Amino acid sequence: MSSPSGPAPRAASDLEKNANISRNIVWHETTVDRNARESNLAQRGTVVWFTGLSGCGKSTIANELDRLLIARGAASTLLDGDNVRHGLCAPPSGLAPEHGDEFAERFGLGFSPVDREENIRRIGAVSALMSSAGLITLAAFVSPYRRDRDRVRQMVEAAGQTGDFLEVFVDTPLEICKQRDPKGLYKKAIAGEIPHFTGISDPYEAPKSPEIHLRWREGMTPADAAEEILQAMVDRGVFASRS
Amino acid sequence: MSSPSGPAPRAASDLEKNANISRNIVWHETTVDRNARESNLAQRGTVVWFTGLSGCGKSTIANELDRLLIARGAASTLLDGDNVRHGLCAPPSGLAPEHGDEFAERFGLGFSPVDREENIRRIGAVSALMSSAGLITLAAFVSPYRRDRDRVRQMVEAAGQTGDFLEVFVDTPLEICKQRDPKGLYKKAIAGEIPHFTGISDPYEAPKSPEIHLRWREGMTPADAAEEILQAMVDRGVFASRS
Numbered sequence: 001m002s003s004p005s006g007p008a009p010r011a012a013s014d015l016e017k018n019a020n021i022s023r024n025i026v027w028h029e030t031t032v033d034r035n036a037r038e039s040n041l042a043q044r045g046t047v048v049w050f051t052g053l054s055g056c057g058k059s060t061i062a063n064e065l066d067r068l069l070i071a072r073g074a075a076s077t078l079l080d081g082d083n084v085r086h087g088l089c090a091p092p093s094g095l096a097p098e099h100g101d102e103f104a105e106r107f108g109l110g111f112s113p114v115d116r117e118e119n120i121r122r123i124g125a126v127s128a129l130m131s132s133a134g135l136i137t138l139a140a141f142v143s144p145y146r147r148d149r150d151r152v153r154q155m156v157e158a159a160g161q162t163g164d165f166l167e168v169f170v171d172t173p174l175e176i177c178k179q180r181d182p183k184g185l186y187k188k189a190i191a192g193e194i195p196h197f198t199g200i201s202d203p204y205e206a207p208k209s210p211e212i213h214l215r216w217r218e219g220m221t222p223a224d225a226a227e228e229i230l231q232a233m234v235d236r237g238v239f240a241s242r243s
Numbered sequence: 244m245s246s247p248s249g250p251a252p253r254a255a256s257d258l259e260k261n262a263n264i265s266r267n268i269v270w271h272e273t274t275v276d277r278n279a280r281e282s283n284l285a286q287r288g289t290v291v292w293f294t295g296l297s298g299c300g301k302s303t304i305a306n307e308l309d310r311l312l313i314a315r316g317a318a319s320t321l322l323d324g325d326n327v328r329h330g331l332c333a334p335p336s337g338l339a340p341e342h343g344d345e346f347a348e349r350f351g352l353g354f355s356p357v358d359r360e361e362n363i364r365r366i367g368a369v370s371a372l373m374s375s376a377g378l379i380t381l382a383a384f385v386s387p388y389r390r391d392r393d394r395v396r397q398m399v400e401a402a403g404q405t406g407d408f409l410e411v412f413v414d415t416p417l418e419i420c421k422q423r424d425p426k427g428l429y430k431k432a433i434a435g436e437i438p439h440f441t442g443i444s445d446p447y448e449a450p451k452s453p454e455i456h457l458r459w460r461e462g463m464t465p466a467d468a469a470e471e472i473l474q475a476m477v478d479r480g481v482f483a484s485r486s
Contacts, residue, residue: 031306036313037320063274070279075318077280077376087368087398106349107361118350125330126369133320135376155330 007044007237009035010161034160037134041075044238045131045164047156048229050140051149051207052170053199054185055177057222061170061214062140064226069136074239076136079123088126089119111196117148124152128159136238144198146205163236168229169210174199176216250287250480252278253404277403280377284318286482288374288407290399291472293383294392294450295413296442297428298420300465304413304457305383307469312379317482319379322366331369332362354439360391367395371402379481387441389448406479411472412453417442419459 038044048065050058059080069076085091089109109115120143130137143149149167156165177199178186189197196202207213212232214225233239281287291308293301302323312319328334332352352358363386373380386392392410399408420442421429432440439445450456455475457468476482 032309032313032319032321037318040313040316041318066275070275070283073283075280075284075377076275077372078275079372083372083375084368087371088365090368103357103360106357107364114346114349118346121350122331122365125327125333126372128330129320129322129326129369130373130376132326133373133378134318135378 007038007042007239010038034132034134037132041134042239043074043134043136045134045136045160046166046233046238047127047131047137047139047152047164048166048168048233049127049143049149049152050138050168050170051143051210052172053174053177053204054142054197055180055182056170056172056216057225058140058168058170060222061168061225061229062138064222065229066138068226068230074136075134076138077130078138078140079127080140084119084123088122113196117145120145120148121151124148124155127152128155131156131164132159136233142198142204144202144204146207149207166212166229166233166236167207167210168212168214169207170214170225171206172216250281250285250482253281277375277377280375284377286317286377286379287480288377288379288403289409289476289481290370290374290380290382290395290407291409291411291476292370292386292392292395293381293411293413294386294453295415296417296420296447297385297440298423298425299413299415299459300468301383301385301411301413303465304411304468304472305381307465308472309381311469311473315482317379318377319381320373321381321383322370323383327362327366331365356439360388363388363391364394367391367398370395371398374399374407375402379476385441385447387445387447389450392450409455409472409476409479410450410453411455411457412450413457413468414449415459 034045048062050062052058062078062080066076066078091108091110109119120141123139123141127137127139143152153165153167157163181187185194185197186200188194189200198204212229214228277288291305293305295301305321305323309319309321334351334353352362363384366382366384370380370382386395396408396410400406424430428437428440429443431437432443441447455472457471
């Protein structure tokens with residue numbers, strides 16, 4: 001049931017319909033509708049996906065947006081390297097040492113092209129689960145390949161509907177990112193110490209039509225950028241006023 | 244900031260402290276505290292982990308609990324085979340067909356012992372992320388091995404604190420599960436068509452001290468079981484009244 005102040009109700013997604021069918025066979029008839037979750041939260045479950053070069057500011061802006069969202073009473077969460085690296089996308093060394101190398105080598109994620117792709121695929125799957133639960137899910141990863149980002153969009157929309165995925169292109173010139181170099185990674189990449197580094201030795205495929213395009217300008221602050229995204233979310237009907 | 248009606252504030256977890264340190268170096272100083280997320284939701288992020296034999300009723304009870312939680316205005320979500328099988332824990336056939344077999348064989352999850360272990364590890368990592376976001380996360384998987392369940396408990400508590408993980412042992416006798424056999428799996432397992440089937444050809448390691456032990460009794464309904472768990476959650480201080 002949707003409260004008068006809640007977001008407009010959704011039609012059941014294909015995945016939900018299929019789940020309902022399979023659940024009916026095994027007597028799971030009490031499945032909760034996504035609208036009911038979103039009505040409790042007075043928001044639509046949405047994925048805000050930040051993409052851009054290392055050092056472009058995506059994590060800083062995502063943290064600032066997270067802060068703004070929580071301050072206005074929303075239910076949001078943030079996925080970035082800090083919280084997926086030791087769990088969901090753990091490297092080989094972080095996995096079940098009691099199994100020895102077979103387990104770790106098979107399931108741990110490194111930096112090869114397929115490992116990076118699986119990394120984004122897994123984060124995308126989790127983003128889809130979180131937005132299905134009604135959360136506003138902020139994800140900040142370089143995610144340089146268009147195909148990988150489009151696959152995330154498809155996963156999120158398949159669990160909901162078109163409009164649940166907002167791609168934010170943090171479009172900071174490479175020269176600025178290199179000057180900032182907060183972790184010293186560009187220096188190492190240019191010295192050849194980090195192979196396949198986006199922008200140096202590996203391509204960055206810019207989004208063709210991101211929902212939000214943050215063009216860098218002199219003096220722009222993370223707070224400015226976060227406010228711009230928040231306003232776009234309001235305009236798109238992500239929130240409804242709590243009555 | 245915690246509202247007067249919100250749950251009692253937590254101390255920062257070790258993971259949060261470490262994240263704050265690494266974020267300060269790279270100017271991510273606006274990191275949101277978990278308490279603020281939980282205060283918005285008037286609940287503590289908690290994982291309710293259902294374990295038990297196939298057919299014991301764990302999914303049905305979890306769905307019923309989910310319904311009760313949403314009806315009382317809480318923010319909850321449910322992870323089960325239906326929503327992880329095609330994304331987070333996709334089988335080889337469901338993964339990036341444009342890559343061919345290498346990708347699928349490496350990252351797709353099948354039914355071997357290590358695949359099952361990785362399946363539970365990944366779901367555990369996601370449960371920890373979801374409870375960190377403040378959600379009440381219900382997870383319903385056979386999860387027959389004590390070590391796997393204990394690892395999930397550790398992940399959830401490392402992202403928060405002791406008490407954030409509630410293990411629910413749905414203790415239905417094997418004979419009852421076999422009689423129900425909602426998906427015809429016991430029949431196939433007994434005929435030798437499904438190898439390593441828990442309770443038939445593979446062990447189930449019962450929890451030694453689950454937070455909630457649901458002993459089957461004649462006439463017990465899913466609603467009874469869900470009410471019992473909800474009451475245990477209230478008693479443990481998972482909720483605070485919304486003022």
